[in-house]
Amino acid sequence: MFNKIALAVAFSPTLEALICESKRLKDIFNSELLLIHVGEKSPELENILQQLLIKHGLKGNKIKTIWEKGNPAKKIIQTCKEENVDLLVAGALKTEGFFKYYIGTIARKIIRKSNCSVLMLVDPLEKPTPFDKVVINGTQQEQTHFVISKGLEWCKMDQAKQIYVVNEIKMYGFQMATAAEGGEEEVSNTRRKLVSEEVTYVENILKTIDKGDLKINIKITCGKWAVELARFAVDFKADLLIVGDEGKLGFLDRLFPHDLEDILNDLPCNLLIVKK
Structure with missing residues (x-):
C-alpha cells in the first residue's frame, strides 16, 4: 500500500x-x-536523531535522512515528490490548556499541496x-470509492477490529422532500x-x-458531512479517521471555509488523508 513512508522531523517533545x-507503519507495510x-543541521541534532534511530532498531539501507534549508512546507512537499513518498507522517499540536488538537499553517499547506497521502498523529506513543x-x-x-477502498486496505493490514463507514443524508434533499405540507408519518x-x-x-x-x-458497519448522519463525521469519530472514540483529499483549492476555497477545514480546525483523532 505504501512503499515509502516519510516522517517530518521537528525535534519536538514527541519526536521519539x-x-x-x-517504525510500526514501516514494519506493517514493509516500506522504506x-x-x-x-x-539547521548541527552535530548535536544529528547525534540526537542517530541515537533514537539506533535505540529503536532503525538502521540499514531502508532508512534515509534528509536535511534541508528553506521554507518548511515547500521543502517537505518537494522532497516527498522527488523521493516518490507514498505517505507522509507528521504530528499534530495540542492547544495549551485545552484537550484540543489543531493543524498549523505548515501542515495545512502540506495537506493541501502534497502529492502523497498524509497521516496526522495527535498523540503518538x-x-x-x-x-x-x-x-x-x-x-x-x-473520490469516495477510492477512499473506502484504501481505508479498508489499511484496516486489513493493521487488523482493525471495529470499522464504520459514515455517509450522510443531504440536508437540502431532506428539506426539499419534506417542504410540502405533510404529517409526521410522511x-x-x-x-x-x-437513509436507505x-x-x-x-x-x-x-x-x-x-x-x-x-x-464493516454503516452509519448514516444528517447535517454538514465534515462536522458530523468528526462528531461521530469523537462519540465512537475512534483511533483513526480516514478521509479523501479535496483536490486543488481554487480562489473561492481560499476565501471561504471548506469542509475539510472543519476537521482540521479541531482534530477528533488521528487523521489519514488518502490521495490518489
Whole structure:
C-alpha cells in the first residue's frame, strides 16, 4: 500500500514517539522510511536523531535522512515528490490548556499541496498500538470509492477490529422532500427512504472491494458531512479517521471555509488523508 513512508522531523517533545509510530507503519507495510528535517543541521541534532534511530532498531539501507534549508512546507512537499513518498507522517499540536488538537499553517499547506497521502498523529506513543477503531468517510464524493477502498486496505493490514463507514443524508434533499405540507408519518417515511438510499450507496461500493475478514458497519448522519463525521469519530472514540483529499483549492476555497477545514480546525483523532 505504501512503499515509502516519510516522517517530518521537528525535534519536538514527541519526536521519539513519532519515530516509534513510523517504525510500526514501516514494519506493517514493509516500506522504506525517509526522515525529513527542514532547518539547521548541527552535530548535536544529528547525534540526537542517530541515537533514537539506533535505540529503536532503525538502521540499514531502508532508512534515509534528509536535511534541508528553506521554507518548511515547500521543502517537505518537494522532497516527498522527488523521493516518490507514498505517505507522509507528521504530528499534530495540542492547544495549551485545552484537550484540543489543531493543524498549523505548515501542515495545512502540506495537506493541501502534497502529492502523497498524509497521516496526522495527535498523540503518538513510544509503544504504539494498532488503530483498532476506524471511521472512514463514505459521503458521496468523486473520490469516495477510492477512499473506502484504501481505508479498508489499511484496516486489513493493521487488523482493525471495529470499522464504520459514515455517509450522510443531504440536508437540502431532506428539506426539499419534506417542504410540502405533510404529517409526521410522511416526514418519517421520507427520512427512512433517504437513509436507505445512502446505505445502498455504500453497500454497492463495498460489494466491489475485497474486505477480507473485516466486519464493516454503516452509519448514516444528517447535517454538514465534515462536522458530523468528526462528531461521530469523537462519540465512537475512534483511533483513526480516514478521509479523501479535496483536490486543488481554487480562489473561492481560499476565501471561504471548506469542509475539510472543519476537521482540521479541531482534530477528533488521528487523521489519514488518502490521495490518489
